[in-house]
Amino acid sequence: MAGSDVVIVGGGIIGAACAYELARSGASVTLLERDELAAGASGRNIGFFGLPWDPVLDPMATSSLQMYLEVTADPPVPVHFDREPIGTLAVAIDEDDAAMVRDEAAAAGRAGLRAERLDAAGLKELEPEVTADVSEAWLFHEGRRVDPGALTLALAELARRAGATIRHHLPGRRLLSRGETVTGVVTDDGVIECDTVVLAAGPWSTGLLRPLGIHIPVRGARGWLIQLVPPRPLLSHWVEGSARTLWRREVEPVTAGEFSEGVARDDIGAVIQPSPDGTIVAGTSREPALAWSAEDLHVARAVAGCAIRLLPALADAPVLGTWAGIRPMSPDERPFIGWLRHGLFAATGHGSEGVILGGGTAVLVRAMVQGREPPLDPTPFDPLRFG
Incomplete structure (x- = not known):
């Protein structure tokens, strides 16, 4: 299969937002989803958006709000997102x-x-x-209603329009490595080589990490x-x-x-x-x-x-x-966002706040993957912080 700059594993709100943010910045992106987009928690939650009232997480949530207001102002598919809080x-x-x-x-x-x-x-x-x-x-x-499944689909469609390849029913089976560098993803359709793999597969991310001897407590x-x-x-x-x-x-x-x-x-x-x-x-x-x-x-x-x-x-x-x-879930209720090793990036562990933090996560992922100055301090989200 043709290679990409970035392969994203997971088609929930985190993966779709990352695909959108990276693709519109000019990166070639392939998103792999083992089922349908938003088939997991992203399409099966109550649809609440509000600040976590946490000084570490609030800037990320604010970044998400800015993205969602922009996306839902003229969405590619119908999406409900309250323009103002209902309280x-x-x-x-x-x-x-x-x-x-x-x-x-x-x-x-x-x-x-x-x-x-x-x-x-x-x-x-x-x-x-x-x-x-x-x-x-x-x-x-504070507090807005959102259709999280539709928002995920809208982000994925915007990513596709920006050049991303979206693959449904194609799970990432194994990560391909050369030494200590991850170089691609093995799928049922073959190998997709890439510069960076972004793991956004929720608790299923750990299954891809285990053969590499990497553990994050999701x-x-x-x-x-x-x-x-x-x-x-x-x-x-x-x-x-x-x-x-x-x-x-x-x-x-x-x-x-x-x-x-x-x-x-x-x-x-x-x-x-x-x-x-x-x-x-x-x-x-x-x-x-x-x-x-x-x-x-x-x-x-x-x-x-x-x-x-x-x-x-x-x-x-x-x-x-x-x-x-x-x-x-993560033990400290903060997501895992950051490098696991060369070519392998984590974006998982958002718990019940995937929609709230998804857009801001994507902005942070884009900056770190592309070697730019992060828009916020990534230290609290270090995926290896538990050793």
Whole structure:
């Protein structure tokens, strides 16, 4: 097969954004996707965009926002992306949750974002359908809705128009090396030689690295979502409750005990989105996994229970569908972006913030791959930081 300057392995939001950014800079790019574009977590998430309120990650998210506003102003395929934030309502059910929400409000303030505490009357006026059984509620003036699958397709199409080759149903089987230099990717259609391989295959990136003796601790974590048809318009804001009480268990290696114990109560919470099409999408959960399985529908049912607790009127809402995505988690909740060895570059481990960080990741990848000054400090994302 013909060679390329860059071969990108993985056709999710990270791979598509990297293909777009590199191709429009003049690089010859081949993107390999083992399935369809956005078949994984990029097409199977709730579709939220907001700053992480983290001084390390916020500049990358801001870069993503700039890219997405540009791309969706005149997209090659239909894409919904809120031009302005619709706002996020964080609801605390008990005092532990309230303390966490107050921490989030403080983090938002440090990031320069506005957050206001609501009393019972203010909550009732803002979102009358939300349960009154809360200990505290805050309104964050941040949060946009996005169709992540369509955004991925739009970025890939723009990359194709800029000269990139997009290959569906063609996985990268093995990395080709000459000494300590990676020189290409072996596929079922032959070898694609290149100057740089960018690994953007989420938790499946580790399988390509293992034969080279390289280890980065990316773990798959499955998250379930439910799409509901409400009996009437119920929400005008994002609503979040009890969804962030446990963030560590899913990034540990899967053990037999974890399989036997199932999902702990704190692995499950509720984030509820009023979608532009009138439906409501609710999540979220996290459990160790490298594939989604219908056998885990008990988790989806638990997510539904959390959502009903926050929004009781959902109890009578028909279920339109359920689905799960596998998120690539890192131990410190920061992605792996950088050189692994000569000719091999990592862009993975974005966890549940792939859409939020995808565009900014692509801008950083382009600069580093092309030997330019990075737009932000890449040190916190060093893929070899865990040794």
